[in-house]
Amino acid sequence: MAELLKNREVMRKVREELNREIGENPITEANASQLTFLNASIKETFRLHPPAPFLIPHRALETCEVMNYRIPKDSQVIVNVWAIGRDPSVWEDPLSFRPERFIDGSITADFKGFNFELLPFGSGRRVCPGLPMAAKQVPLILLG
Template structure:
């Protein structure tokens, strides 16, 4: 939400898609979610630029191996630094910029279940996040509902702060405050 409020032209693209798919006389329903391709790209780009877990759950190889020229002894604790991969200009063009369009022409490489090692917001393999199916649907549904139902305005004099606080999980260093205003034409849609 913060990235979209900071970039109104992208917020307008999401609202246009929601209007086209859902309509202004309806509320978002689960059946709409699979048709919201631009919103899906926004969510994927958000997970890339602001990964909730910058370091994936540690791995411990059962046998010694060599990866990328590095010897990894058996029993070592290995952390996969996804934040570093997501910010690597050799992997991502303009990695520090919020560009949802990079996920629009996806040929399946960036779904959450693939073994594309450049994009693993929920991990992979046997240790993939067990909450992935719920998280994927709920994030899309919640964001679609909030954007479709309301116009969001920052409090007067407020600016978006996109700085993050690093820890086991990454979060915004300052909470986002935004004021919702009715967007849909009929009050009964809010009941």
């Protein structure tokens, strides 16, 4: 909500989409999922403000090398999701709130853990159990 309030143009686009797609009809889970720009705004918010900045710690099962760093077996590994969301090698103009980056097709990231550019809820076996609820409720809360 704060990012929408700080970015009047984005808020205007969300309102226009809401008026165009839903109009005076009641807002439901089904029609909230059809709001492309709203959902892009939510992804952009999760990119900049992940619910937890670090994922649950993992243990390296074997010694490996990641980006020229040697990670010894049994090391505790913590993923910094906050930093990934602001990485200029992944995101153009990473500190700007630009939901359009999720619409134009250049970035197809989804916050459900399938794309490693955007992991606000983690991924795999240790994905946040609240993800399904958040995915359905956040748009409804914003529109409510």
